[in-house]
Amino acid sequence: MSTMLLQAKNICAYYGPTQVLHGLDLAIAEGGITTLLGANGAGKTTILRSVCGMVRTTGEIRFRGHEIADKATEDIVRLGIAHVPEGRGTFVRLTVEENLQLGAITRGNKVEIATDVERVFGYFPRLRERYRQQAGTLSGGEQQMLAIGRAMMLRPKLLLLDEPSFGLAPLIVQEVFSILKQMNQREKVSIFLVEQNAALALDLADQAYLLETGRVVMAGAARELREDENIRRAYLGY
Amino acid sequence: MELFLHQVLAGLATGGIYACMALAIVMIYQAIDHLNFAQGEMAMFSTFIAWQLIEWGFPYWAAFFLTLAISFAGGYMIERVIMRPLHNAPILSHVAMFIALFAILNSAAGFIWDYQVKNFPTPFGTKSILGEGLLSAHDAGMIGATVVMLLFLFLFFRYTRIGLSMRAAAANPESARLVGIRVGWMLALGWGMAASIGAVAGMLIAPVVFLEPNMMSSILLYGFAGAVVGGLTSPAGAVVGGLMVGVIENLAGTFIPVIGRELKLTIALALIVLVLTVKPSGLFGRTVVHRV
């Protein structure tokens, strides 16, 4: 097995007094795409929020040798974890340009940033047409592209995606997912993907976790999970 | 016609005061996404600090810039100490906190410097430069200073990374953290800057209205009116709005019998309600669409 980019041990997460994650272990391989499946309310989003320090978490989370469980969100991000949150987190009042610039706000080199903007346009040509528009006026698909583009502007080692297919037309979803695959291969960015659409996610990913009520109930190669009888019936629906 | 022009000019002179205040209001609105009801009292308090420094023998400009620095630190501290724990609290808590600040600053100023009206010097002189007492050098200087401040702020927010970070932090703190912005710093910085701008406004206004703890209450209202008319999201709009409010106030006072003269504050009230209900984004502000 390849080296682990992110290794989480025994994480528990709480919203106020309510415990949502119950001591789960997780590992994300360098260079791969790992997906996290589960029903509504299983705790998928919470895991992403735990990794980014956005929810009260106990346990151990190591990212490239750094212990990050007790770090602030902005410091975790600065280590190279980009998070495209639920609902995309677009700065709707700012322009597309400003959104992309914000993605690179922690980086200094202006020339590099400019080339990275061009790279994002290479993946998402439609953003170039919308460059000076207010981001709030973009369509759902375009906003998702902008969110991913903004995350890539960080030059992250790890990209966290929370339901990128949510609310998008099937054709757009196909497009976005194939671009994610390309990004994974060309940009050397590892991806941790949370998805409701299990079929789509298992096609894209090489590793997969299955979550039920805050616990990991199954883990392994995406291929194997796809073959699994129970998973097929419960999550793939055939 | 000549009377009309005269009144417009005189209106611009008072409008300069409101523009100054409106700019400070919009500035903090941009930086913290809240209307600060204590903005006027903060400006008043800063002006008292400047007055105290001058009393102690500092030259005007030294006192001026020292006050800016002190106000910046003060605004910064207010965010860190008082507002910080409320980041996720409902609006009611924020409004309550602004009211608290209002009350504390107002009565602290009265406690320290008493309620006697004080003179405050002007750096521009009081000579009439247009007509007979229509536009004094101080009025012109005040408008000029406001425009310079506006230009500076525009450049800062539009073209610097820290300006962009501040806007992002105010608009959407969670997303801002996710791109690595230190949101806490940005908010505190915003408070510091707003306090400094308020201090400039206070020091420019004080020579006109005289210095006392309640000097700002009506000016704050006109400032709000100017900010609302121009649009709360637009610093330039706030300046234009402030000037407009001054002109409208003056014309109403001249041409509408009794009411125009005696109900000046009510004109501000009417303007606020009218603009907020008819065109909440103001004349120059951007419309923000809410998705439900």
Next chain:
Amino acid sequence: MNTAAPVSKRRAYEAPAYWRWLGFLIVAAIALPLPFLLKNFFIFQLTLAMVYAIAILGLNLLTGFNGQFSLGHSAFFALGAYTAAILMDQYDVSYYWTLPVAGIVCFVAGFLFGLPALRLEGVYLALATFALAISMPQILKLSPLEHWTGGVQGIVLIKPNAPFGLPLNPDQWLYFFVFAVAALLFFCAYNLVSSRTGRAIKAIRDNPVAARTMGVNLSLYKSLTFGVSALYTGIAGALGGIAVQFVAPDSFTFGLSIALFVGLVVGGVGSIGGALFGAWFVLFVPNIAEQVSKGLAGAVYGVMLVLLIYLMPFGLAGLVRMAAMRFARAKR
């Protein structure tokens, strides 16, 4: 942004109805003998406290139960006070008849102000009402109205005597009169809040969009709440004018709005009984502070607000309720 003030989890525990009656009886048992034990000045102060309690209750109906802000309730208080004063001074109307008139006038004014305010959310509404509070004294000074309002001088009133030859001095009588009015208004507020209408009002506070989808007429209910809130505060204003025997523009500045707001937060946002605590606080604490130094009252208000928001977000009534909740749990 969510304009609804505090979250609704606060309502997880509601005292059963008989507790409320018990509470009322205790308050009455303490309050009714007081006028025979205290000096006239203290009776007057307690009367004022009840007046403030009514006004704060009015503000609470708007902010605590409907989630709308107002920093402008001093204006409605003033309107009520002036309505009563002008009726008594110019038209020789009896003091008790001025109350319903003041209530109706303020209801209409509140309803009308609530109409444009409908489009204003959260902090914008606070802004508009702030403007109302600041400009009210100037309106009261308007020279064409001077014949009625007395301009800057205001209007001096005569304290009513006890009717039917009751053996009470005017201060005692006014105390009982205000107590009766307050009891009635508090009773009505309890019923309003727990009625069907009250649920609609609270639903708007907690989630306006959901409330609308359930068929709640948002604009109607919001304006009505504004009207009722102004009615309460207006009646309080009328009682206040009668009790103080004097109304003048500068009694009704933004400072009064701050006081009402402080009372609201101290007593507990969304708590009806809390208005009483709030009223005592805003009346007596500044008195003590002013004795130490002039102008210190504002600082005390401010510091109190800061502390309360950190330590007791639901006010004194919330504290009592929390204790009651613990007690109820322990019994189980």
